[in-house]
Amino acid sequence: MTDSRAIAAYWDHAAEDFDREADHGLHAPATRAAWARRLAGWMPPAPADVLDAGCGTGSLTQLLAEAGHRVTGVDLAPRMTGQARRKLAAAGLSARLLTGDAADPPTGQDRFDALLCRHLLWTLPDPHAALRTWAGLLRPGGRLILVEGRWHPAGQDPPPYTTGAAALPWAGGVTATRLAAAVRPLTAGLRIEDLTGEPSLWGGPVNDQRYALIARTPHTRNTRNT
Incomplete structure (x- = not known):
C-alpha cells in the first residue's frame, strides 16, 4: 500500500537539488533549446490552455509560458511549486501554479487544450486512473x-525510492508499448516519438528507453471518467 504523505515529503525534500539534473534545471542552452523545440512540435498553436501535470520546479512550465501559452502547473510538493513560482517571477512570466495531486489536479471545471506530463507516471499508485482523469x-x-521511459529491465524494478512506494505498479518506468495500450482506448489516435537518441534533451547520452506519446482526444465528446 502506498503512503502519499511519505511520497509528498520525499519530493518536497528533493526540491532543493532537483534542478541540478540537466533535464530538470535546463541550465545548459543546448538542453533548454532542445526541450523548447520538442514542446513547439507537440503543442497546439499559442495561446493555448495547457496543464503541466507534475510540474516540479517549473522548467517546462516556463518554456510553455515563454511560447505564449496560458499554463497551469500542478505538483504534490509545496517546495516544488514554490520554486516554480520564483522561477516564473524571475523571468517576468505568469502561470497558475497549484499544490495538489497531479493525478487528480485541483483545477475544478477547467478544461485544457493540452496536458503535458513528464516522468511522473512511475510515481503514481494508480497510473491508469490518472490517465482517465487527464x-x-x-x-x-x-x-x-x-x-516517459522504461529505466529498468522488466523484472528488475529498483527497490522503493522512499517509504510507501513499494507497491507502485510502474516503479521501473513504463514501455512505450504498454503505455500506448493504456492510452489508446481514451483517445482518437496517438503516435510515439523516440527520444532515446537525442542526448541534448538529457544532458548526455542515455542507454534506457525514453520517448514521448502524443495523443488526441475525440473531437465529438469529452472522455472524462471518474
Whole structure:
C-alpha cells in the first residue's frame, strides 16, 4: 500500500537539488533549446490552455509560458511549486501554479487544450486512473503529451525510492508499448516519438528507453471518467 504523505515529503525534500539534473534545471542552452523545440512540435498553436501535470520546479512550465501559452502547473510538493513560482517571477512570466495531486489536479471545471506530463507516471499508485482523469480534463480534440521511459529491465524494478512506494505498479518506468495500450482506448489516435537518441534533451547520452506519446482526444465528446 502506498503512503502519499511519505511520497509528498520525499519530493518536497528533493526540491532543493532537483534542478541540478540537466533535464530538470535546463541550465545548459543546448538542453533548454532542445526541450523548447520538442514542446513547439507537440503543442497546439499559442495561446493555448495547457496543464503541466507534475510540474516540479517549473522548467517546462516556463518554456510553455515563454511560447505564449496560458499554463497551469500542478505538483504534490509545496517546495516544488514554490520554486516554480520564483522561477516564473524571475523571468517576468505568469502561470497558475497549484499544490495538489497531479493525478487528480485541483483545477475544478477547467478544461485544457493540452496536458503535458513528464516522468511522473512511475510515481503514481494508480497510473491508469490518472490517465482517465487527464483525458477527461482535455477539450474535444485536445492533446495528451506524455514524456516517459522504461529505466529498468522488466523484472528488475529498483527497490522503493522512499517509504510507501513499494507497491507502485510502474516503479521501473513504463514501455512505450504498454503505455500506448493504456492510452489508446481514451483517445482518437496517438503516435510515439523516440527520444532515446537525442542526448541534448538529457544532458548526455542515455542507454534506457525514453520517448514521448502524443495523443488526441475525440473531437465529438469529452472522455472524462471518474
